[in-house]
Amino acid sequence: xxxxxxKEKLLEGINIVQKAVSxxxxxxxxxxxxxxxxxxxxxxxNDLEIGIECTIEADIRREGSIVINSKMLGDIxxxxxxxEILIEVKDNGKVIIxxxxxHFEIKGIPSEGYPELQMIENENMFVSTQNILxxxxxxxxxxxxxxxxxxxxxxxxxxxxxxxxxxVAIDGFRxxxxxxxxxxxxxxxxVIVPGKTMNEIVKILQPEDEEMKIISSKNHVLFDLNNVKIxxxxxxxxxxxxxxxxxxxxxxxxxxxxxxxxxxxxxxxLISNEEKxxxxxxxxxxxxxxxxxxxxxxxxxxxIRVEMTGRKMEIGFNPRYFIExxxxxxxxxxxxxFTSEIGPSTIFPISGEEFAYMVLPVRMNKDT
Amino acid sequence: xxxxxxKEKLLEGINIVQKAVSxxxxxxxxxxxxxxxxxxxxxxxNDLEIGIECTIEADIRREGSIVINSKMLGDIxxxxxxxEILIEVKDNGKVIIxxxxxHFEIKGIPSEGYPELQMIENENMFVSTQNILxxxxxxxxxxxxxxxxxxxxxxxxxxxxxxxxxxVAIDGFRxxxxxxxxxxxxxxxxVIVPGKTMNEIVKILQPEDEEMKIISSKNHVLFDLNNVKIxxxxxxxxxxxxxxxxxxxxxxxxxxxxxxxxxxxxxxxLISNEEKxxxxxxxxxxxxxxxxxxxxxxxxxxxIRVEMTGRKMEIGFNPRYFIExxxxxxxxxxxxxFTSEIGPSTIFPISGEEFAYMVLPVRMNKDT
Numbered sequence: 001x002x003x004x005x006x007k008e009k010l011l012e013g014i015n016i017v018q019k020a021v022s023x024x025x026x027x028x029x030x031x032x033x034x035x036x037x038x039x040x041x042x043x044x045x046n047d048l049e050i051g052i053e054c055t056i057e058a059d060i061r062r063e064g065s066i067v068i069n070s071k072m073l074g075d076i077x078x079x080x081x082x083x084e085i086l087i088e089v090k091d092n093g094k095v096i097i098x099x100x101x102x103h104f105e106i107k108g109i110p111s112e113g114y115p116e117l118q119m120i121e122n123e124n125m126f127v128s129t130q131n132i133l134x135x136x137x138x139x140x141x142x143x144x145x146x147x148x149x150x151x152x153x154x155x156x157x158x159x160x161x162x163x164x165x166x167x168v169a170i171d172g173f174r175x176x177x178x179x180x181x182x183x184x185x186x187x188x189x190x191v192i193v194p195g196k197t198m199n200e201i202v203k204i205l206q207p208e209d210e211e212m213k214i215i216s217s218k219n220h221v222l223f224d225l226n227n228v229k230i231x232x233x234x235x236x237x238x239x240x241x242x243x244x245x246x247x248x249x250x251x252x253x254x255x256x257x258x259x260x261x262x263x264x265x266x267x268x269x270l271i272s273n274e275e276k277x278x279x280x281x282x283x284x285x286x287x288x289x290x291x292x293x294x295x296x297x298x299x300x301x302x303x304i305r306v307e308m309t310g311r312k313m314e315i316g317f318n319p320r321y322f323i324e325x326x327x328x329x330x331x332x333x334x335x336x337x338f339t340s341e342i343g344p345s346t347i348f349p350i351s352g353e354e355f356a357y358m359v360l361p362v363r364m365n366k367d368t
Numbered sequence: 369x370x371x372x373x374x375k376e377k378l379l380e381g382i383n384i385v386q387k388a389v390s391x392x393x394x395x396x397x398x399x400x401x402x403x404x405x406x407x408x409x410x411x412x413x414n415d416l417e418i419g420i421e422c423t424i425e426a427d428i429r430r431e432g433s434i435v436i437n438s439k440m441l442g443d444i445x446x447x448x449x450x451x452e453i454l455i456e457v458k459d460n461g462k463v464i465i466x467x468x469x470x471h472f473e474i475k476g477i478p479s480e481g482y483p484e485l486q487m488i489e490n491e492n493m494f495v496s497t498q499n500i501l502x503x504x505x506x507x508x509x510x511x512x513x514x515x516x517x518x519x520x521x522x523x524x525x526x527x528x529x530x531x532x533x534x535x536v537a538i539d540g541f542r543x544x545x546x547x548x549x550x551x552x553x554x555x556x557x558x559v560i561v562p563g564k565t566m567n568e569i570v571k572i573l574q575p576e577d578e579e580m581k582i583i584s585s586k587n588h589v590l591f592d593l594n595n596v597k598i599x600x601x602x603x604x605x606x607x608x609x610x611x612x613x614x615x616x617x618x619x620x621x622x623x624x625x626x627x628x629x630x631x632x633x634x635x636x637x638l639i640s641n642e643e644k645x646x647x648x649x650x651x652x653x654x655x656x657x658x659x660x661x662x663x664x665x666x667x668x669x670x671x672i673r674v675e676m677t678g679r680k681m682e683i684g685f686n687p688r689y690f691i692e693x694x695x696x697x698x699x700x701x702x703x704x705x706f707t708s709e710i711g712p713s714t715i716f717p718i719s720g721e722e723f724a725y726m727v728l729p730v731r732m733n734k735d736t
Binding site: 072075076079080081094101102103104105106107263264266267270271297298299300301302303304 | 444462471473474631632634638639669670672
């Protein structure tokens, strides 16, 4: 193999595929990046859960392929001058990396054992833009579960009925749902993608309008950008019926300035001790919410003006669940509906159905 | 105690004095900040090695003092709105912190046991500006030693003969010396300040022309800015005679572009393995330096153009020592002089005597 490419493009590619390289695999070859020069020059990282392939512009002088330790390759390329880089594999398997007056010669690993990505056919597909997909992941991922006994909850459900596309995450105590309604028809899809994959994808996606495809097969889902393809295994099993979780009826509704409410929640949570799980009390009454908490660290009281309809209510929550939901919301004013002292509460947009965040309350001791 | 002050000023003060608060002291009171309202409003942090006192503008309604857990106070004030903050100590020792619609009530610790800073008299004093002192610390601190058996080397020597002010750090393998020559006479001073103190001071100093005083007594040194006073214990003992360390004679001199040389050194050091201490070979010849290294990870070769006088030389170094010295230097072109294959090398400015960095070579195996 012998290729010449710009430092800039090469580093861009390395930074992307490194997100799929495992740093402590039992298989040394998986700690490497596959470089493959054929019709094009392609980098691949793969930890068997998620694989990322990136095609970069290059002048291919001789075809071939090699695996190079990912950290070593990244460290070297990052430090090279902004210039053309030559990468050449010698007959003895050594790899020469050359740029201006710098000359490296490092060990390569033969590419034969490297698990290349098996691309999947267009079984179920829909098209989105990078920025929309990015928002939809960002606005749900925090509610992904961690419980190994409930593996389906460790992923984000992507579901579409052809008109509406939903991203959903549920951890057992709360739910985050983000919906996109489209003018065009697209194909039906229903797939649970591991939270870990989504976390890496959200780092790769750019806030751009560029189109990308999401294609699912029986065992895999492929996120297909122009030069970058991300292939992930999917989580098998039946997801919860999330549509039935959101109560259609409620006793109290408030409309609140999101930013102000978020600041008050953040301050109020300073007094609680996350490990000990003190609830934060919401007193909803007379066009205001009073947040209060009393722990061994001290007491706090916060007052927020709201628009209110329905009855007064006194209800306890884990403040972190509200804080994480509010941080994910871009709207300035939001609606919160409370069903009862023990039933779920839900955060909605003032109008439309772009998102829904559901939180279960915490039982309060009578003396708090 | 009852005071009202702006969030901005209070937070500024907390951020400064927190640098002297120990986070895991066996004395609970030392994990707190002393708030003292008298003629002025003063915050103090003190871990008994270094103490910082900061005076902030405030409306003092009732005099008094209290100690509040530093992390708790910082977290609360950071999250409060940009507005006026009331701090009031109640008769039961509880502290009320109030700002707009936020109301906190937390435990305070009586201030009686808190070790207030003992300010020292003007025994030996010199005056500098913040930015010069900041540079002098930054340009020497990396060479401070860590060896408990040589405690004097764990500090920076501050020495002045009345005309020249020197900051010096030596760790046994290298030396960093930064000199400032002044037009005015100032008093003689010779004091070893712990590296830890210097690390905190450099974070507090601003790149500003504002004057500050440095005052030393038998056991302490005081850095006196306008509203901030930093008091540190000093290290006792006799410092090395650093002036005799720099060789006056040498065999080879090169003049080199600092930035280019630094990049080459950084790349060349990627192949070495810091733990195994492979030396980096310098081949100095024919108006160039060739850096090379060969380890189990691979080989590297870097070539740098230099202006050269004297004989050819082949000499090995720990590249980190050169890298850290070059990073501290602001000059674009520098002079490096090599005494011999086994003697110290020194980095100087092209002219003047503003700094000197001395590095000892490493013996090389004949087969590298």
